[in-house]
Amino acid sequence: MALNIGGLVGLIVFYLITLATGIWASWKSKKEKRGDPTEMAIVAGRNMNFWVGLFTATATWVGGAYINGTAEIVYLPSRGLLWVQAPAGFALALLIGGLFFVNPMRSKNYLTMMDPIQEAYGNTMGSLLFIPSLIADVFWFAAILASLGATMKVILDIQGYLAIIISACTVILYTLLGGLYSVAYTDVIQLVFIMASLWICVPFAMTNFATESIFYTIGRNVFQPPWVGKIEVWDIGRWLDDFLYLVLGAIPWQTYFQRVLSASSAKQARFISYLSGMGCFILAIPSVLIGAVAASTDWNQTDYGLPTPNDRGESALILPLVLHYLCPTYISIGGLGAIAAAVMSSGDSALLSASSMFAHNIYRKILRKKATEKDVLWVMRVSMVAFGTLAGVLAFYSHSIYDLWLLGGELVYALLFPQLCCVLFIPNTNTYGSAAGFVFGLLLRLLAGEPSLKIPPFICYPGCSVVDGVYIQRFPFKMVTMLITLLTIISVSYLAAFAFKRNLLPHEWDISNDILSQYRWIGGCDLKPSLHLSVLWILRQRERNMQEETWLG
Structure with a gap:
């Protein structure tokens, strides 16, 4: 030619x-x-x-x-x-x-x-x-x-x-x-x-x-x-x-x-x-x-x-x-x-x-x-x-x-x-959920293997078989990986928010400042993280006092 x-x-x-x-x-x-x-x-x-x-x-x-x-x-x-x-x-x-x-x-x-x-x-x-x-x-x-x-x-x-x-x-x-x-x-x-x-x-x-x-x-x-x-x-x-x-x-x-x-x-x-x-x-x-x-x-x-x-x-x-x-x-x-x-x-x-x-x-x-x-x-x-x-x-x-x-x-x-x-x-998701979803999703995808690169799977989903020496995943594992990533982001986000707001975790552990950031702006002033607990306590105390006054009235 x-x-x-x-x-x-x-x-x-x-x-x-x-x-x-x-x-x-x-x-x-x-x-x-x-x-x-x-x-x-x-x-x-x-x-x-x-x-x-x-x-x-x-x-x-x-x-x-x-x-x-x-x-x-x-x-x-x-x-x-x-x-x-x-x-x-x-x-x-x-x-x-x-x-x-x-x-x-x-x-x-x-x-x-x-x-x-x-x-x-x-x-x-x-x-x-x-x-x-x-x-x-x-x-x-x-x-x-x-x-x-x-x-x-x-x-x-x-x-x-x-x-x-x-x-x-x-x-x-x-x-x-x-x-x-x-x-x-x-x-x-x-x-x-x-x-x-x-x-x-x-x-x-x-x-x-x-x-x-x-x-x-x-x-x-x-x-x-x-x-x-x-x-x-x-x-x-x-x-x-x-x-x-x-x-x-x-x-x-x-x-x-x-x-x-x-x-x-x-x-x-x-x-x-x-x-x-x-x-x-x-x-x-x-x-x-x-x-x-x-x-x-x-x-x-x-x-x-x-x-x-x-x-x-x-x-x-x-x-x-x-x-x-x-x-x-x-x-x-x-x-x-x-x-x-x-x-x-x-x-x-x-x-x-x-x-x-x-x-x-x-x-x-x-x-x-x-x-x-x-x-x-x-x-x-x-x-x-x-x-x-x-x-x-x-x-x-x-x-x-x-x-x-x-x-x-x-x-x-x-x-x-x-x-x-x-x-x-889903606006209430946060950095902790995002990080967990990224790590877990990446791990699941890598462990499923890759036939085109001849990488064998560490996780064999239902229906996994060997064709011509190559592992084939017949189960919809990509969709499952995506859904698990999505659920991980949502669940970890809400768990982290719940743990910090209920004081189950120290507020100092909120390294991304995602959970308590909603309390930082009080009356137009940007408060330091060290004042978060004091502000929260004052707000809760005011709420209790108002409830008591309403009840007594």
Whole structure:
């Protein structure tokens, strides 16, 4: 196979257009000068155009791992269409986010998802809870970079590491220059390119001479099991667990809140959330069809030959393989552009998300409280380079696109989602409950093992079995871990409040000053902690005297 010069030139032109758009958006954001510089970089001055906001919200979720992973799952003989959960899961996640999470976040003009957590639980817990969010964003970026590298290797016959380096550098550069404005306007171009390119590829792949009709093979397939797939009884718990993880675990991401917080009104933010969910679902259809085509193809009649991609362990590359071997060259190049666009549209979001939270919530609120706006912006830019480099390095070592994509959000689901629910909807929770939930939830998740990393479980839930030497948890342990984390936060918070207020624990042990802080403001004066007991005693004594006077009267 020779280097595809035409495809390489076309891809370079696409990258240059994307970079030029990002630079133009950067210039536009500086010209408008609405709000402070940090607010402009993180939430675009809270004045994002509705249609631009809709496009960027949709493009954020439709990444390279999304379109590659969807085709892979449809194609796999052991999975099929019924196991493709991300499109419906993300659509429901964005619907729930718009219904319940947009208004509480916008009502207090937060900049990041970590703001309410730091406000309720303090900087220490904010720092700890930033870690799973950072890991998720970096893993997400790494997963989509890996998918692009594998795709370019198949279609253009260039080394995957070159694609990873070039793509990472391009994303870092335009995100660094313009913040959310650059990300949003480049997302518009990228999303249009994704929609056009993938839909153009589908009819060519479906009509290839080596492919049976997918409407025939949905029920009877001579090449492998029907691509619709099936869910065995013993897999129902695992299926539900993965689906709920996608629905609820897709909400507590800064990439999502960055979009809804940048809209000009709460009403627009809700509509952006609802419509972007529909967009995610619709944009998965071409990948589903391509996966079905792959499952309906006699690969021996193509230049790929036998054994099949599944037998060679190349199922993760099924989308670029279909584009390369079942479509004309000029069409496959368009499909490659769609994957590159999907990678950049999600990669820039992950990069901006991690750097925004680090600069605003860690650097400005913890490390240097007197930092200027200029300092915060520079820290954001430096962290973009650092996190982008780390994701690029991880992309070299990824072996399964889909596993890495799912793995990135599990800690967010188990640890961050319960914390966010508590700070927004259960105001009486406190730092002690938050810390207990974090530790207990993290411990439970680690002890459950991780099949993609071949880590055996220390806790074998009901239905746990060994398949091909790998432990599989069929019980919905992710959902259980999330619920236990949530219950731990609530129960420990109320127990701690009860123990301190009833003097079962010394007040000096209230190191976070959460429980007794409500008594600190008496008559507009901020009292010292040493006066808490005296003030409480005076208040109680007054209450008793008033009750006695009422009774005597």
